[in-house]
Amino acid sequence: MSNPATLAATVVGADAVAGSLSGPHGPRPRVTFSRRNIIIYGTLTVVALYYLLPLYVMVVTSLKGMPEIRVGNVFAPPLEITFEPWVKAWATACTGLNCDGLSRGFWNSVRITVPSVILSIAIASVNGYALANWRFKGADIFFTILIVGAFIPYQVMIYPIVIVLREIGLYGSLGGLVIVHSIFGMPILTLLFRNYFASLPEELFKAARVDGAGFWGIYFRIMMPMSLPIFVVAMILQVTGIWNDFLFGVVYTKPDTYPMTVQLNNIVNSVQGVKEYNVNMAATLITGLVPLVVYFVSGKLFVRGIAAGAVKG
Numbered sequence: 001m002s003n004p005a006t007l008a009a010t011v012v013g014a015d016a017v018a019g020s021l022s023g024p025h026g027p028r029p030r031v032t033f034s035r036r037n038i039i040i041y042g043t044l045t046v047v048a049l050y051y052l053l054p055l056y057v058m059v060v061t062s063l064k065g066m067p068e069i070r071v072g073n074v075f076a077p078p079l080e081i082t083f084e085p086w087v088k089a090w091a092t093a094c095t096g097l098n099c100d101g102l103s104r105g106f107w108n109s110v111r112i113t114v115p116s117v118i119l120s121i122a123i124a125s126v127n128g129y130a131l132a133n134w135r136f137k138g139a140d141i142f143f144t145i146l147i148v149g150a151f152i153p154y155q156v157m158i159y160p161i162v163i164v165l166r167e168i169g170l171y172g173s174l175g176g177l178v179i180v181h182s183i184f185g186m187p188i189l190t191l192l193f194r195n196y197f198a199s200l201p202e203e204l205f206k207a208a209r210v211d212g213a214g215f216w217g218i219y220f221r222i223m224m225p226m227s228l229p230i231f232v233v234a235m236i237l238q239v240t241g242i243w244n245d246f247l248f249g250v251v252y253t254k255p256d257t258y259p260m261t262v263q264l265n266n267i268v269n270s271v272q273g274v275k276e277y278n279v280n281m282a283a284t285l286i287t288g289l290v291p292l293v294v295y296f297v298s299g300k301l302f303v304r305g306i307a308a309g310a311v312k313g
Contacts, residue, residue, distance in 0.1 A: 062086065062282035069277055085276070089283035095266035098255070102283055105263035109243055109290075111174050112259055116181035117238040121231065124186050128193025129219055133205050143194070150187035158251055165252065172254045180252055181242050189234050196230040197223060232298045240291045260287050 057074050062085050064078045091101040098104070130136070131143055161180060162171060170176030200223070208218045224231075249259040258266075264287045268280045 058281045058285055062278050062285060064278055066274075066276060066278060085278035085282040086286070088276075089267070089279050089286055093267050093279055093283060094270065095258075095263040102260055102263055102267070102286055105258055105260035106286075108174065108253075108257055109260040112177055112181065112249075113239060113242045116178045116185070116242050117235060119178065120182040120185040120189060120238055121234045123182070124189030124234065125193045125224075125227075125231070126219065127186070127190040128195075129197050129223055130215075131190070131194045132197035133218070133223075134215065143190075146187045146190055150191070154184070154247060158247075162251070171252065172257070174253065174257050177248060177252045177257075177259075180248055181238075181245070184248075185238050185241065189238070192230060192234060192237075193227075196227060200226060236291075236295055236298060239294050243291050244288075 060077055061069060061074060063081045063083070065080065065082050065084070068079060089101055090103055092099055093101045095101075095105070127146075131139055165171035165176040165180075170179065204222055204226075205218060208222055213221065243259075244261060245259070246261045246265065249262045250265075253259065253262075264283050267283050
């Protein structure tokens with residue numbers, strides 16, 4: 001008489017063999033070249049080429065000499081690579097009466113961007129933290145006024161700000177431009193920080209209050225360590241906006257303190273001498289390198305911060 005355990009094992013083995021003979025189970029694999037995939041990837045490829053083609057033209061043009069550029073084929077790679085246009089754009093290109101290239105404007109932009117980013121993020125983060133966790137009388141009205149300020153066109157505020165900066169003695173200085181950038185960055189950054197802090201677990205805030213932590217203790221010990229993604233988002237937005245700004249730079253500063261974008265405009269639109277397209281392209285690429293580097297270094301945290309701030313608000 002057969003052992004029951006042996007019979008059970010035999011039945012299981014037979015079922016496994018039958019299953020293997022009947023073919024694979026589970027969902028059918030997707031077709032790689034389906035109509036849906038072709039449309040999606042085709043559209044993405046066209047859009048990518050649309051944005052990358054001008055960048056390609058700028059890079060190859062900046063690496064050519066003027067005799068090769070005059071041949072006329074802007075898409076052809078350089079026959080002989082030269083970095084002389086980059087050196088000239090940085091050190092010797094003329095921007096008006098000055099012929100020191102973009103180097104002076106670069107350091108002016110650094111002196112404008114760094115304090116503006118730090119000041120605007122510091123104030124906006126405290127505003128967002130207070131609006132999300134420390135509800136005070138008139139908080140909704142204050143927040144509404146702040147958000148409305150984000151939609152006021154910059155052009156409307158140019159002349160009043162000129163008068164204010166002149167009266168306090170900061171017109172034409174880098175300090176005055178730092179204040180302007182910090183103020184104009186406040187509304188949208190406050191909205192981002194408020195939404196992000198509101199998405200954090202409220203139990204952490206309540207537990208800290210029970211343990212006796214105050215306003216600044218909770219902010220520095222709990223909120224800030226948990227908020228790296230939104231700080232990166234704010235930093236990228238401010239660095240990009242301030243570094244690429246032209247309007248405020250040309251209005252609120254003077255030639256000695258012009259930021260990099262204003263000097264780039266003077267180089268590209270110069271009417272003196274021969275048009276050096278390779279130098280213009282190199283100067284444009286140098287000007288845009290800082291925001292690109294900042295974004296590529298911290299791009300993942302940027303996406304995380306944007307997504308977290310959109311969950312609750």
